[in-house]
Amino acid sequence: xxxxxxSPRHEVTxxxxxxxxxxxxxxxxxxxxxxxxxxxRGLELLxxxxxxxxxxxxxxxxxxxxAKMPNASFSTxxxxxxxxxDSAVYFCASSLAMGNTEAFFGQGTRLTVV
Amino acid sequence: xxxxxxxxxxxxxxxxxxxxxxxxYSNSASDYFIWYKQESGKGPQFIIDIRSxxxxxxxxxxxxxxxxxxxxxxxxxxxxxxxDSAVYFCAENTPPHRGSTxxxxxxxxxxxxxxxx
Numbered sequence: 001x002x003x004x005x006x007s008p009r010h011e012v013t014x015x016x017x018x019x020x021x022x023x024x025x026x027x028x029x030x031x032x033x034x035x036x037x038x039x040x041r042g043l044e045l046l047x048x049x050x051x052x053x054x055x056x057x058x059x060x061x062x063x064x065x066x067a068k069m070p071n072a073s074f075s076t077x078x079x080x081x082x083x084x085x086d087s088a089v090y091f092c093a094s095s096l097a098m099g100n101t102e103a104f105f106g107q108g109t110r111l112t113v114v
Numbered sequence: 115x116x117x118x119x120x121x122x123x124x125x126x127x128x129x130x131x132x133x134x135x136x137x138x139y140s141n142s143a144s145d146y147f148i149w150y151k152q153e154s155g156k157g158p159q160f161i162i163d164i165r166s167x168x169x170x171x172x173x174x175x176x177x178x179x180x181x182x183x184x185x186x187x188x189x190x191x192x193x194x195x196x197x198d199s200a201v202y203f204c205a206e207n208t209p210p211h212r213g214s215t216x217x218x219x220x221x222x223x224x225x226x227x228x229x230x231x
Contacts, residue, residue, distance in 0.1 A: 004157075033219075043158070043203065043221040056218070091157050099207045100165070102148050103219065105157030 004106035006092050012112045018080040021109045024073055025094030033103055034067055034077050035091040043091070049075065050098070082113045122201065124226045133191040135225045137204035142185060146207040149178060149189045152224070153200045161189070161202075191227075199229045 005024040013019050025032045033048040047057040052069045060067070064083070069075040079086055089110050093103040127133050139147070145166040150158035164171045164178045164187075171178050177190040187204050201224040208218050 042223045045218065045220075093157075098219075099209060100146055102160040102163055104160070105150075107155075108157050 004092055004094050004104055006090075006106035006109050008109060009107060010110045010112075012114065013082055015083055015113055016081045017113075018078065019082045019086075019111060019113075021077040021090050021092075021111070023075045023077070023092030023106060025075070025092070026104055027073065029094035029096055029104075031095045031098050031103070032069060032075050033091075033093040033095075034075070035093065035105075037089045037091060037108070046077070048098075079111075082111075084113045087112050122224050122226045124228065126228045126230060127194050129194060129196060129229055129231050131194055133189075133194045133198070133227060133229075135189045135191075135202050135227065137187040137189075137222050137225075139185050139187060139204065139206040139222070140220070141206060141208045142182070144206040144208050147178070147180060147187055148205045148207075148219075149176075149187075150203045150205060150221075151198075151200045152203065158203060194227075194229050196229045196231060199227055201226050 004026055007022045011019060030051050031048060034046040035043050036046055037043045044059055046059045047067045048055055049069045052072055065079055067077045089108045091105050091108045093105045095101055095103040148163045149161040151161050152158045162173045162176050162178050164180050169180050175192045179188045189202060191198055203221050203224045205219050205221045
């Protein structure tokens with residue numbers, strides 16, 4: 001397996017534009033996580049899915065953020081409209097289970113909103 | 115060790131020396147802990163984990179120690195190499211609490227390890 005695959009690796013967009021980040025988890029993993037990493041706040045869990053169903057979205061900062069998982073092999077994180085303070089590295093991770101096994105992370109998407 | 119704030123704690127060691135990276139976790143109910151390594155421009159990579167019913171676990175060149183009494187976790191790297199230079203995160207899993215089925219994995223702020231040749 002190629003691991004967790006995220007696209008794009010880098011995204012630069014203007015304030016107000018819609019941004020869509022994509023993730024392909026490791027095949028067979030039932031859990032998918034979206035994290036945001038900044039110097040100020042470190043790694044923050046935004047939302048996670050179990051078997052394609054959103055379980056905990058309490059980390060999603062605002063209604064501008066939304067995430068979907070239409071099938072077991074694909075998830076998106078959308079920001080609409082984007083703001084400069086959304087600039088961060090966004091990671092997707094997947095795991096077989098929760099609470100007793102590690103999560104495998106993708107390479108991340110570096111988002112810059114100007 | 116880990117801390118809340120704008121600046122990452124740093125640890126500088128000479129190649130070949132042993133490194134110890136510390137982490138204080140917050141929830142006494144946490145039952146599973148993971149150490150991750152993050153190199154520049156990459157995602158966090160699993161190093162080693164430990165469950166709360168253990169106090170020590172060893173891997174290849176790495177050892178994790180868990181002290182539940184003081185809620186402290188440490189990562190020991192033997193014979194540190196330049197390739198070990200990275201940011202190291204500890205993560206704690208908090209089990210579902212009363213009235214909720216949700217468990218969460220919380221990450222510390224990280225420690226920057228720099229290995230000098």
